[in-house]
Structures are given as C-alpha cells and as structure tokens.
Amino acid sequence: MSATDALTLRLTRRIHADLTLDVELDLNRECGVVFGSSGAGKTTLLRLIAGLERPDRGRIQLGDTVLYDDRSGLNLPLRERRIGMIFQDDLLFPHLNVAANIQFGLKGEPRMRAKARMEEVAAFCGVSQLLERQPATLSGGERQRVGLARALAPRPRLLLCDEPVSALDITSRHTLIERLRTVQQAEAIPILYVTHSTAEAIALGSRLFLLANGRIIDRGPPLDVLAAAGRGASTWFEGVRNLFRGRVESHAEDRGETRLRLIDGPILVVPFHDRPPGTSLAVEVRGDEILLAKGPIEGLSARNVIPGTVDRIVTHGSEAEVLVQTEAISWIVSVVAPAVTALALAPGSHLHLIVKARSCLILDDGFRDEPSKNII
Template identity: 85%
Template sequence: MSETDALELRLTRRIHADLTLDVELGIDRECGVIFGTSGAGKTTLLRLIAGLERPDRGRIQLGDTVLYDHEAGVDLRLRERRIGMIFQDDLLFPHLDVAANIQFGLKGEPRLRAKARMEEVAAFCGVRHLLERRPATLSGGERQRVGLARALAPRPRLLLCDEPVSALDLTSRHTLIERLRTIQQAEPIPILYVTHSPAEAIALGSRLFLLAKGQIIDRGPPLDVLAASGRAGLGRLEGVRNIFRTRVESHAEGGGETRLQLIDGPILVVPFYDRPPGTCLAVEIRGDEILLAKGPIEGLSARNVIGGTVDRIVAHGSEAEVIVHTGAIAWIVSVVASAVSALALAPGSDVHLIVKARSCLILDDELSSGSTD
C-alpha cells in the first residue's frame, strides 16, 4: 500500500446488546466497498472513521496521520481529519446557491484560488451549469452531484460514501457512479463506499468487504465475493451491469443507428441517438443481455459481434459470470453454469460477444458535459 494514501484501521465499537462492530481493513487509492444487509454496522463504521462517533478501542490511520488511537489517547476532531463525506441526504444549505455550497469548505482560501477550485470540482461532478441555482430547484441527482462537489472541494485525503444513490432513479444512480469513477482517475484518493446493491458494488469497487453482524466475513474482488456460495443470503446476482464510457463516432445515413467508440475498446452499434459526433456518453449493457459464442459467426440480426478473450469465470450455483476482455475493456457476461461446459470456456478461450443494439442503454451526455439531470 502507498505510505501516504492508505487507510488502515482496526476498531471495536459496541452498537447495542446484540451487535458489536469488530473490523480490520485497509485500502489504498482505490474504491473499497462495504457491503452488507441493513443492521450490519456499515453506517456506524463510516461514522467512526469520520470522527462523528468514537470507537471503544482500536486505531485508525490515514497515510502517516493517526486519526484515532485508543491506547495513545489520539482522537483528531472531524475538521482535522480531512475526510469528505456524502450521504443518502445531500445536506445542502438551502439559502446558498450551488457555487456557495461548493465553496463552503474552502473558507480561508484566497478568493481567486477558492473560485478556481470550485469551478474545477463543479466540472468534475457535472454541475458547472447549475452554479447560480438554489438546491430547491435541483433534481435529486443534481443535488447529490453538488454534494459530491462540496465534499471534494477542500481536497480530502479520503472520501466516505454512505449509500449516496439509494434515493435516486436509475439514470441518476448511474450518473453519480460514473462521476465517482471519473473523479478517482482525476484525483485518486481512497474511497470507502457503503451499499447493499450488487450492481453498484461490481460497477464501482475494486475490493469488497462483506460485513455481517459487525464483522467482515469475506473480502476480495466484488464479483468473486458476491458470487461465493451462501454468502449473506445471496443466490443469483441480479442486474449485473456493464457501464462503459464512449463517444459518438457517426450516424447511419438516414438515421436508424449510431456508432459509438468505446474508450479503449471496440465500436458499438446502438439505436439512433441524436447527438453530434464527438459527444461523450456512457452506455449500459446488462450482463444477461450479452450472448457468448465460439467459432465463425454468420447470419445474425444482432448488430454487434465483438471478438474477445475469456479472462476468468466466476461460478455460483447454477449461474456464472464470465469476464471477457476486448482490448482494455472487461465485460461481465451472465450465463447459466451449463453454458460454460457446453462452450468449453476457460481462461484464454477466444469468444465472440453478441450484443443487440436495443440492449444498449444510453446514459445521457450529462456524464461528461454537464447537461441537465
């Protein structure tokens, strides 16, 4: 782990008579997902890290800074920890416009520097066009993106996210998740993200910590942990989604279809989408909407037949997820377990991904240009 950016903790906190939180974990500049059912202790864990509550014992360290150490008597105050937080409720100040909300954490900064930083994070979070508006005029997705910008403005060393998309509609959920992925590339800091959604965990996380009854009972790549038999009552992984960044390459003459260039990946044909070439978009494809095939492919109505190589297979009961690489892109394909043996799939197998154009859901260009929610 990086000496300057890693979060490492071990802590214990009695929540009530039937639940004691007893956790040890570490993450570097990545997104770690805390996954578990309601009542497992997920939110309490974030509050303990942030300094909103105090552990009974333990130690929390961020880089070379000790945030809390029971034995040494160290307990930094919230504002000294340099931690950003976003919650289910955005907690924006209703009497301030978006620009002032974002700049709230920049008090003491020179005016021009604060304004420049505010505009920078507003662009990252897709809210630059909203700067003069008040929170009451914003949609739920817009408010959460403003909350994210406000959390990032003071350049925190750690970002804590407590189910920030749970109250949003599907498109707004994907928008915020995509923003978090973009931000982590631009300003790589550790992110600890709480959710009970397998789709969110797989889309966003690099590592997952499965929390049950106050203890981490498994950890590892999200798909592997979630697919493990008997874990947290999980059977079939519903709604596994692929979300890719793209740009419009061209449209067919007379309309009908649009060609998207996946960033670091292949061309994808989708139903006509009225945006000019060069427009950045995101596209979502459910894992169970993709077919796998081996050998020559002829005579299909599906508009996308994409060659790739199997990276690994994660089986769980009668289901399996096959991870296929096409260039730098990894696709998650959901299949029945019997298809793995029928197609003789194994790491290194050459396969074709078959994707119908209508199976591709476009997430609007607010994902990169900051249009309305």
C-alpha cells in the same frame, strides 16, 4: 498524498445488545466497498471513521496521522480529520447557490485560489453549468454531484460515501458512480463506499469488504467475494450491468440506429439517439442480455458481433460470470454454469459477444473522453 497515505483501522463498538462492531480494515488509494445487509453496522463504521461517534476501543490511522487511539486517549475531532463525506441526503445549504455551496469548505483560502479549486472540482463532478443555480432548482442527481464537489473542495485525504445513490433513478445512479470513479482517479484518494446493492458494489469497488453481524467475513475483488458468499449468491448478480462511455460516430440514413464508438473499445450499434456525431454518451448493457459464441458467426439479426478473449470466469452455483476483453475494455457476461463447459471456456479462449441493439440503453451524456471501463 504519499503512497503510504492509506486508511488502517481496528476498532470495536457495541451498537446494541445484539450487535457489536468488531472490524479490522486497510484501504489504499482505491475504492473499497463495504457491502452487507441493513443492520450489519455499515453506517456506524463510517461514523466512527469520520469522528461522528467514538469507538469503545481500537485505533484509526490515515497515513501518518492517528485519528483515534484508545490507549493514548487520542480522538481527533471531525474538523481536523480531513475527511469528506457524502450521504443519502446531500445536505446542501438552501440559501446558497451551487458555487457558494462548493466553496463553503474553502473558508480561509485566498479568494482566487478558492475560486480555482471550486471550478476544478465542479468540472470533474459535472456541475460546471450549474454554478449559479439554487439547490431547490436541481434534480436529485445534480444535488448529489454538487454534494460530491463540496466534499472534495477542501482536498480531503479520504472520502466516505454512505449509500449516496439509493434515492436516485437509475440514470442518475450510474452518472454519480461514474463521477466517483473519475474523482478517485483524479484526486488519488481512498474512497470507502457503503452499500447493500450488488450492482453498485461491482460497479465501483476494487475491493469489497463483506460485513455481517458487525464483522468483516470476507474481502477481495467484488465478483470473487460475492460468488464465494454461499447460498443466495446467484441472486446478487441479477441485473449486473456493463457501463461504457463512447462517442456518436454516425446515424443510419433511416434514423433506425446509431453507431457508437466506445472509448478504447469497439463500435457498438445502438437504437437511434438524436445527438450529433462526436457527442459523448454513456451506454449500458445488462450482463444477461449478452450471448457468447465460438466458431463462425452468420445469419444473425443481432446488430453487434464483437470478437473478444476470455479474461476470467467466476462460477457461483448454477450461474457464472465471464469477463471478456474486447480491445482495451472488458465486459461481464452472465451465463448458466453448464454453458462454460459446453463452450469449453477458459482464460484465453477466443469467442464473440452477440449484443442486440435494443439491449443497449443510452443513459446520459457529458462524460469526458477517458478510457472506458465497465462496472467491475
């Protein structure tokens, strides 16, 4: 894929009498999130890009390839667009095992090459151990990761995701989101992800496209767009979470706690987790469970006091999100806006994060040792 292999589009489609989709959008090799309430036109936008529906007018281009152009009458069929898709329903073939499902899109490839590609995508989607299983024996999260691997197997130039985690439990949601981030880095393709969940938008997107009544009304870094969206924005940030990868370093002798070394980050003391040292784990910490402090710190019951530096502050009404850098990873901390003034916080300020061990939730294991990133 070349550096210019980006998605660019402008299109119009009348959905019904009260809603016309009128969108202009560009996406490079990054993960863009289309965010908006139900009925805003998010799913229709993906279907138009994929070729499942036809715009009334406009142009859709992927790199040097024009997918649709109303002036010339060009409208490439879905099979020629080289676009992968995952939806709420994984749509796996029930009569095929996982390996055969993943290889389905590789028909026509030499046998050994197809097998090698299947094994490659299975590995970074985290389903290598499931290849002989039938879909009916898989959990919802496992099925979605298999669906992701199947979508990626033919080497698509673009991946479209329509709320793929909406039916999953919280652990499976985070696992799939982490896999999508891994996929984007490994395959270096544009990903366009549709959601109405703030947590997902912040977790995955490098850019957010805010869709309302069929039009993109703002675009940019997710935190900035959501904070600028006006009334009700503060409720969008409730439950914002940090998600990190780490390795078990040691356990307390009384089995009361576990020391987890975050990848490219500090030690984090978490509740005891019965895994041997060296095990890869994912840990979640809610942004509103973290305290900020300046000056000498002593006499605390909290097990984690971590030095850091303020990177950025985003204020929205009476609330604020503070991005704090600790070693090579960043945290997002939710505070009330007056705390920013009281602590004299500004980019470059030195402070400490105070995190209770019981605020750290272990979610999953099996992640590769890659640089940790939080949900932003």
